[in-house]
Amino acid sequence: MDIRTWEGDKVKIMVDYDKCNGNGACVEICPTSVYEIQEGKTVPVAIDECIECCACVENCPMEAIVHSSC
Numbered sequence: 001m002d003i004r005t006w007e008g009d010k011v012k013i014m015v016d017y018d019k020c021n022g023n024g025a026c027v028e029i030c031p032t033s034v035y036e037i038q039e040g041k042t043v044p045v046a047i048d049e050c051i052e053c054c055a056c057v058e059n060c061p062m063e064a065i066v067h068s069s070c
């Protein structure tokens with residue numbers, strides 16, 4: 001299991017890197033550009049811009065994202 005965790009001021013985001021295939025759906029759907037793909041996996045580089053809309057969790061086809069507010 002390769003679960004990565006990022007903690008911001010308001011939220012915590014976990015991504016299962018065994019599931020993430022880097023397809024970029026979370027990058028495309030996030031309204032505040034929290035994510036970017038690095039070396040084939042998503043990274044919430046701008047976690048403090050998160051507005052807790054849960055679109056990333058709902059639109060990841062691999063169900064790789066766990067979000068503290070969703």
Ligand code: SF4
Pocket residue numbers: 015019020021022023024025026027041042059060061062063064065
């Ligand atoms: S949508 Fe899911 S599988 Fe695709 S890059 Fe984001 S976390 Fe990875």
Ligand code: SF4
Pocket residue numbers: 029030031032033034049050051052053054055056057067
């Ligand atoms: S919850 Fe919404 S704003 Fe926050 S990272 Fe996911 S898509 Fe972006």
